[in-house]
Amino acid sequence: MLQEYIPLAMLIGLVVFTAVAIIGLSHITLPERATPTKKTPYESGMPPLGGTRGRFSVKFYLIAVLFIVFDIETVFMIPWGVSFRQLGLFGLLEMLVFVVILLVGFIYVWKRGALEWN
């Protein structure tokens, strides 16, 4: 039974080896010349804007949570769409129930003003 997992173990080993090898090799071969630019978290990215523990408006979290709900809807919809023919009428009704429940939630969220920024 355990032999079935050998390819998985090999994959894990390969991944770990590659990661260690890349970081290790560059660590050994590259000369270290520390400049202020090199020490920033993203050397060729945006300059950082202050500390990571800053506070954000709670509205961001609300939007994020609402996004998850509709994101998950898509996660359910795609496999449903792929196997729509096999599921038939039953599948259609099930999805309708799901969408109606979600729709009620959406109307509620909209009317309650959770989508407005102010």
Place this chain on the structure above:
Amino acid sequence: MIPAYVDLSEASGLLVALLPEVFLTGWVLLLLLVVAWQHRSAEDQQLVGRLSLAGLVVTLALVILYWLRGPEPEGLELMIALDGFRYATAAVFLIGAILAVAISMHYLRRESILVPEYYLLILLATIGMMFMGGGADLVVIFLGLELMSVAVYVLAGINRRSIFAAEAALKYFLLGAFASAFLLYGIALIYGATGTTNLTLVYVQISAMGLQTDVMLIAGIAMLLVGFGFKVAAVPFHMWTPDVYDGAPTPVTAFMAAAVKAAAFAALMRILVQALAPMDSVWTEAVWWLAAITMVVGNVIALAQRRLKRMLAYSSIGHAGYLLVAVTSGTDLGTAALLYYVLVYTLMTVGAFAILTVVGRGGERDTRIDDFNGLGSRRPWLAFAMTVFMLSLLGFPGTAGFIGKWYILSAAVQADQFKLAVVLVGASILSAGYYLPVIMAMYMKDPVSDTAHVETRAVGAVRWVIGVTAMLLLLFGVWPNAVLDLAKEEGRQLRPAVLVTVSR
């Protein structure tokens, strides 16, 4: 109208079997639309409260209809059970929810909490509970538990102005999520050992595959017990209880102490009896110790409390211990005792918290037992009702609490657990040390000032809740036969389906 048999492997059969739950869910969706337009004034909130009450009453009627002449399963009980235990527990949760909504109506207005979603969350939590008491599959029970828990986390923190409510909600959320993880891991391990999550099939597989000493299964049961230990607030998993019960708005505390705890016990009892009966040598010992420690610790710490809300929180821990004694026995009588005690416990706990909402103010955290001084002379009926609740919680003869406790005792004795029975009696005697001072304060001490208790007035639905619960407790105390017979009959139904079929 209702078919005599339903096939639970078909969607239409499931729909028939789940009619009460489906109705309540549809009602919540409708109310959500009502709230979307009507959420600005206290009157809107009152309207949502009344509609919620109506929905709960109709669901209770549906549950009772199913109870009387519900469909029988054709073949295996997949996903949802169709037995008396489901209907009996669902009725208890609905009664708890109805009482909680009734005491909330005036309370929310008085404490100026304007969140009409409050009632929807109670309804959603109740749906979750109904799935916990009725699930025939570990996954359904877990989903019910999550639906209930998430709704109650929000309810605990519904008063956004109170930092104690925020603390309660956060604490409850973090520890509750932790407990859910334990429970889910336990379910995963049980699935890993038996290859199924259906309660009846788990039972069959344990016997068929000879898993009585399987380490994975035993580890799964241990995880399951830890998860449920958190949810029912059994010592040593009780640390969150006092702060959460203390910080939440009092009607929510009543709902948590009564219905949420009852739901966790219903699910635990069903899993242990229906799926894990062949493993009773493993879990009986563990639950035995949980019960003994919970009874002693809960009651001893309650003795030291001066504030009523916290005292009731610790008392509810002690009562979880009594209910665990009924679980430990694992017999039909134990199930019957659990059912009866859960009903009685719901009535007396909600009653006691209802009085607390009347006497206290501003979240009731600071209402001390001394604040009840002289209530007997100023508000005799209220004091009388409080006396009934305290005596019933204590288990005094003549109240329903006595019958319930006596029944749990006889279940323990019948299962040859004499030591546990002795601990139960000892813990009950100890509990007199904190229930009786409340009665003494009301009748034997003078009011603190001339203006004391002027504001103490039971208004509207609260008056009905207090009156009805107190009267029912007295009624079940002197004439318990009808409810007891019902509990006995449903207790017999909670067996592995295989055995039920054999005994028919």
